[in-house]
Amino acid sequence: MKPVRIGLLGLGTVGCGTVQVLARNGDEIARRAGRGIVVVAAAVRDLARERECDLDGVRLTDDPASVVDDPDVEVVVELMGGTEPARTLVLQAIAAGKHVVTANKALIALHGNEIFARAQEKGVVVAFEAAVAGGIPIIKALREGLAGNRIDWVAGIINGTGNFILTEMRDHGRDFGDVLAEAQRRGYAEADPTFDVEGIDAAHKLCILAAIAFGIPLQFERIHVEGISGITREDVTFAGELGYRIKHLGIARRAEGGFELRVHPTLIPERRLIANVDGVMNAVLVMGDAVGPTLYYGAGAGAEATASAVVADLVDVVRALTADPENRVPHLAFQPGALSDLPILPMAEVRTSFYLRLRAHDRPGVLADITRVLGAHSISIEAILQREPDPERGEATIIILTHQVREGDMQRAIDEIEALSHLSSPVTRIRMESLAR
Numbered sequence: 001m002k003p004v005r006i007g008l009l010g011l012g013t014v015g016c017g018t019v020q021v022l023a024r025n026g027d028e029i030a031r032r033a034g035r036g037i038v039v040v041a042a043a044v045r046d047l048a049r050e051r052e053c054d055l056d057g058v059r060l061t062d063d064p065a066s067v068v069d070d071p072d073v074e075v076v077v078e079l080m081g082g083t084e085p086a087r088t089l090v091l092q093a094i095a096a097g098k099h100v101v102t103a104n105k106a107l108i109a110l111h112g113n114e115i116f117a118r119a120q121e122k123g124v125v126v127a128f129e130a131a132v133a134g135g136i137p138i139i140k141a142l143r144e145g146l147a148g149n150r151i152d153w154v155a156g157i158i159n160g161t162g163n164f165i166l167t168e169m170r171d172h173g174r175d176f177g178d179v180l181a182e183a184q185r186r187g188y189a190e191a192d193p194t195f196d197v198e199g200i201d202a203a204h205k206l207c208i209l210a211a212i213a214f215g216i217p218l219q220f221e222r223i224h225v226e227g228i229s230g231i232t233r234e235d236v237t238f239a240g241e242l243g244y245r246i247k248h249l250g251i252a253r254r255a256e257g258g259f260e261l262r263v264h265p266t267l268i269p270e271r272r273l274i275a276n277v278d279g280v281m282n283a284v285l286v287m288g289d290a291v292g293p294t295l296y297y298g299a300g301a302g303a304e305a306t307a308s309a310v311v312a313d314l315v316d317v318v319r320a321l322t323a324d325p326e327n328r329v330p331h332l333a334f335q336p337g338a339l340s341d342l343p344i345l346p347m348a349e350v351r352t353s354f355y356l357r358l359r360a361h362d363r364p365g366v367l368a369d370i371t372r373v374l375g376a377h378s379i380s381i382e383a384i385l386q387r388e389p390d391p392e393r394g395e396a397t398i399i400i401l402t403h404q405v406r407e408g409d410m411q412r413a414i415d416e417i418e419a420l421s422h423l424s425s426p427v428t429r430i431r432m433e434s435l436a437r
């Protein structure tokens, strides 16, 4: 049988990685897919730039629409990033009846509802495994492997750049900006790296995971997002002394009356496997009602790790070329007419435990006043740690770990504690998750 001809939009980190993997593993891939896969055209911005992959036989252009329109191209692989012109080009490919593979989480999170509706109408596949957690096949695991479960929650380290930065800062005391620059050199970071450090990239991925886990529409704008730029070395040290690690987690949880969708730094017990996922590695922990917890681990970014997921999607697409559209796996796991309309809960309704760090004046009655405020809001304390007061500044650092509490109650208690005039700076507050059942 003749090989399937694909066109690439983008030949950067992931695009070149994809060309390399297809070239090196071509025979194995053809044995799996039933047909070979050959790159016939590729679009880039800068035609003069040197590429790190062998482009023999590939038509190179700076006009991406010409790749989509090329009658020789059967499958379009979008690896350019950003929402425009990616959205227009993907819709153009769908309109032409071409299957699409993309690694673009921003595109899927923000425009997936529209893209999948169009794809459904045209009977084509839009595959996006590489959009979440790099090389980890988490989309396939959630959409197919766990299809017998009611998913209760998903919690993941889903940004490789952020985890790389946190690990290097903790283990080697390196400077934030210096590690970020290295992540950029290694091709991990987004074109705009604030997407990585401010949690936007993780929120794009969480949006996709939640849709697939719970059968809800993609709702990026409802996600609570906090980044890693506020994490101090001091908090990392205190957390360690109490038996916790600080990780940047995306959490999607089925709760009473709706779903929690949130991305923020989180204390997790250091005995959990996921607390020990370091560097560019990602991990996603999924709680299914039948299977219990399952953990998926692997490289969250990088050329060939991500290409692994792109090529797996290509193999699925090649197989789909011979299957009836009605018999394919639905894009978001659930049949399009069977999505849930339960709401995403506001953060004030979310229940979680907290790590609080307070810098208080060293005088009698301070701790009693603080614990009284917490008690008045029914916030129960799991542990308290007070550091030796600094006599020069007349200040003591107090760390409090709480049991679970409604976030709205915690916020009110913090407001009251800050109004007591016992503190020399605002309360630092990091959420905690046990990640047990």
Ligand code: NAP
Pocket: 009, 010, 011, 012, 013, 014, 015, 043, 044, 045, 046, 047, 049, 062, 063, 064, 079, 080, 081, 082, 085, 103, 104, 105, 106, 130, 131, 134, 187, 188, 189, 190, 191, 300, 301, 302, 303, 306
């Ligand atoms: P990249 O290295 O910046 O590559 C982007 C490519 O797209 C470049 O070849 C660029 O051309 C081309 N391009 C961009 N805009 C274009 C335009 N308007 N017309 C023609 N070509 C255009 O990005 P990347 O890291 O490979 O990421 C690509 C996608 O994969 C993004 O959606 C990203 O979020 C996602 N992703 C990346 C990783 C990773 O580890 N890097 C992992 C998972 C998912 P030039 O080379 O000429 O500039």
Ligand code: HSE
Pocket: 131, 132, 133, 134, 158, 159, 160, 161, 162, 188, 189, 190, 196, 201, 300, 301, 302
């Ligand atoms: N910038 C992303 C990350 C790429 O660091 O996780 C993988 O999606």
